Amino acid sequence: MAAKTKTKKKLSKIDIITYYMDHVLEHEHSPKSVYKFAKDHNFEEKDFYAYFGNFEALREEIWETFFDNAHTLMTQNEEVENYSSREKMLTFFYTFFEILTANRSYVLYVIEENEGQLKNLKQLKGLRRHIKSFAKDLIEDDNDEKNYSFLKRNERIYSEGAWIQFLFLLRFWKDDKSADFEKTDVAIEKSVNTIFDVFDNTPLEKVFDFGKFLYKESMK
Numbered sequence: 001m002a003a004k005t006k007t008k009k010k011l012s013k014i015d016i017i018t019y020y021m022d023h024v025l026e027h028e029h030s031p032k033s034v035y036k037f038a039k040d041h042n043f044e045e046k047d048f049y050a051y052f053g054n055f056e057a058l059r060e061e062i063w064e065t066f067f068d069n070a071h072t073l074m075t076q077n078e079e080v081e082n083y084s085s086r087e088k089m090l091t092f093f094y095t096f097f098e099i100l101t102a103n104r105s106y107v108l109y110v111i112e113e114n115e116g117q118l119k120n121l122k123q124l125k126g127l128r129r130h131i132k133s134f135a136k137d138l139i140e141d142d143n144d145e146k147n148y149s150f151l152k153r154n155e156r157i158y159s160e161g162a163w164i165q166f167l168f169l170l171r172f173w174k175d176d177k178s179a180d181f182e183k184t185d186v187a188i189e190k191s192v193n194t195i196f197d198v199f200d201n202t203p204l205e206k207v208f209d210f211g212k213f214l215y216k217e218s219m220k
Contacts, residue, residue: 135162
């Protein structure tokens with residue numbers, strides 16, 4: 001009697017992402033090949049290529065999925081539509097870092113593996129595009145409400161600043177030892193308010209407040 005062939009199941013994109021993240025955390029390295037990865041998790045190799053060209057594309061998609069989840073959760077709250085740009089940016093970062101915290105072991109693995117080149121890390125390319133686009137949309141909305149051109153913010157500079165701000169917050173969150181990452185929440189609030197205050201040409205007291213906060217934390 002012929003042995004029964006184990007049926008391989010067709011998976012969703014999220015299923016494959018979950019298998020990959022679990023593999024990285026269990027083995028502390030990426031799978032050696034797509035063939036072996038698919039075989040280990042009992043799905044067809046072609047199912048992987050239906051979503052990703054290679055593992056680098058999958059790693060990039062993980063960060064974009066974090067963004068999509070944060071943005072979806074944020075927009076599901078009907079009150080957010082009436083928020084100011086400042087409040088929307090705060091809400092986004094709070095939500096995004098909650099998602100990172102839920103996946104902290106994987107995110108820390110990526111950061112520690114690529115600490116020296118985090119700013120130019122290829123797998124963050126898609127996330128960088130999404131965050132810059134999100135920030136640009138917020139500034140465009142604000143600029144549409146301003147009657148004079150000299151009051152309008154530079155969308156390109158602000159969107160790039162939002163990305164740099166994210167990288168700072170990511171490193172801060174990585175080293176945050178406070179309960180429930182409360183200090184990261186403070187860093188998000190101070191950094192977002194500082195950037196908006198600078199662009200609004202308001203008194204720079206919060207810039208110095210933020211600077212003192214960073215200095216205090218770096219000395220601990």
